Amino acid sequence: MNIHVQASAGHIGRVRGVDLADPLFWQLPRPERLAAFALLRRLDTPMRFGEGTGSSRSAGKGFYALVKYADVREASRLPRHFASAPGVTTPEPAAWAKAVFGNSMVNMDGAEHATMRRIVSHAFTPRLLAAAEADVREVAGRVVDKMIAQRPHDFVASVASRMSFDVICNLMGVPERYRTEIAHRVDHASENIGVKRGVRARFRVPGRGLRALAHMQLVMAKLARERRRNPTDDLISALVCADVDGQALSSRQLGAFFSLLLVAGVETTRNAMAHGLALLTEHPEQCALLASEFDKYADGAMEEIVRHSTPIIQFRRTVVGECTLGGRVFVPGEKVVLFYTSANRDETVFANPDAFDITRNPNPHLGYGGGGPHYCLGSHLARQEMKALFHELLTRPRDLRAVGIPDLVDSNFDNRVRALPFTFSTGADPDLPPPRHKTVQPKA
Template identity: 40%
Template sequence: MSADQRGYSPHDITSRRFWGQTFDAREQTFAALRATDGLTWHEPFPSLFPMEEPGFWALTRRADIVHASLHPELFSSAQGIALDPMPADIQRIATFFLMMDPPQHTVYRRLISSAFTPRNVAQIDEQVRKNAATVVDDLVGAGEVDFVAACSARLPMMTISEMLGVPNSDREAVAKAAEKLFSMSDDEYATIEERAEATVNEMFLLAGTGIELAKFRRRHPGDDLMTSIVNAEVDGHRLTDEEVGAFLVLLASAGNDTTKQTTSHAMLALAANPDQRAWLMADFDGRIGPAVEEFIRWSTPVLQFARFVAHDTELAGQQLNAGDKVGLFYCSANRDAAAFDRPDAFDLQRSPNPHLGFGGGGPHFCLGNQLARTELRNLFRELLFRVDVELGEPDYLLSSFVHGIKRLPAFVR
């Protein structure tokens, strides 16, 4: 049965009311969708732009999301990856090679990957270790703080700024633009009337910063990642300044916000599960590896992405037509009882842990997954052994895309 022949699912997963609920309340709806045969067809998300779409198919089971992720020839990224209707040319400013399919995507991913030489990776790892210590140095005995601003948000932005050589004078503006870009759905950051324009403005600020950095490094090469990026070459192809700008938008938003949100959620989970915390601290170096995987599964910082069906196909017994939109709900996949034992439990010893916190595999598996793991390992080593943090009630971001915490009051000794 095609999309236009069937009615919308009675389960609402698109309204602001739905996304204003807690993660656990939303999970009850996703559990009902996972238990439904085939796929479910849903009303389109509200849009900031004058666009209309008929709706989308929801992929809520882990197996279905993995299938779509591994078959870009059937489930394409080229027409857009935003579940809320947004013009493709606007999306391209912020998504760079996320909105490409192989073979084009393969070239760009190889270009970016080639810049991460062993030397650059070692340099970044050392920066992360030092920066994690600096962040916690400033927390020791700090008393009352907002844990998000004082800790979670600092390490990833410091790391990205140093990696790309963002001048100190620009770092605050870059951090603010990245935060706003992922927070537009929340009334605190922009009114409905302002959202579309503000989204575009933040993208252009970040892209412009990247373009200037690329131009500077072409004229003044240094021993850093940005120099490696502007000099990278694959099959005779090099990145233009505009493409480097687009990469900065992606890195400043995706590379920053994901680790930031995982840090806040993991701290809350450790506070709520003192037995898990004690288990981790009893052999931190031996246990932080699996613990970080559970931090990421539990947090699922990116809730969903979209794809468009490229050719008529079938998934979970459901006929899909070329042009149909599908939503990949990672937040649902990471609580799928078919893939996880006791998925609602925070279990640092979980093994195996086939979470989709970095996507469902395939060509778009998160390029920054090792950097995120490095940041979390180093930051939690400092946090758990050097400070005593008492957490208050989190203030959650209203978003269908980011599992965000805006503020987290804390008292640090």
């Protein structure tokens, strides 16, 4: 795929050879995709891709790509013009799926979204948040204990996934007896979220994904009934027993929220952790700086990891009110896609944007969204998880590093790492701290 800008007199024209609606584009190496976005940012107005790219602007299934930082940020904060409904992903969720499984908060607008977010926010009491912070540190210690004892080869499966999944399940109060099955179902539901899939996968995966969602809905409905009868100090109890203007989450709403947490709270955080290890390996001087004074540089390092990797590539919006953005007039019915991966490399905001610099300041990245009503509720928890894990990784094992490059999934939605080989040493180092937690051996 040959990519270049076609210039006209005094004006940047179309970028030839770039089609963000073509699955082949998302199978290009990531550096080539980022270079294409850099060219798109040079255009005067957002470019349209997909069906209906001719004179009929609202026809077909095309969309306008918002690739500049200012445009993505502004669209995020104008829900009266750019709506999340009927869906922020591609394809948009079917109406019958919402009726059966419940609608996700990310697809809601207005009063409906405000009510859901108010109920969820009310459930995060100071007591629950304090317990979560302590649990994050405990989980990080246990995960690294097990890593040192078992010496696994894949960082994603054995460390990043384990960390983020256990934190969310502990927060929600999911009993251990359900976790293995839920993790298995999550893998089945999300393993083909990318764009590279065969004909058989296109026919089979949706059914497998729906079965996984149905199973998780049944588990959450059962837990909701148990917690209503016998509340405990967990998020499920807080959500189903909440009384915010006389409202609490129904079992179906709880299932939809749990499914969202598994993507937003597990998938994105584990991907950020995996990219973090790869970046620190690729830039040993940055790793050494972070390790030298972790408390001083940790916050900046976690923000830079998220900016540089941008775990969520894009969300889409539907135009519901005529407005002007990025030099173009948008009319109701049109679709726009907010490309966070491009906004976080915008040269007008970030100096030397392709560099990985843990001292970057300021770093107003859009890795958790562009602000507005849909700013990520779990951003604080994600930051805590990353800091706790990397603190353990950089202070306990020696010479920990990725081996080779991350195995990335071809996806137009998330910057997913399928696997990341890694290595470390412990040896008989007298300065190496002993295990901080008792490692629980699996039952035979």
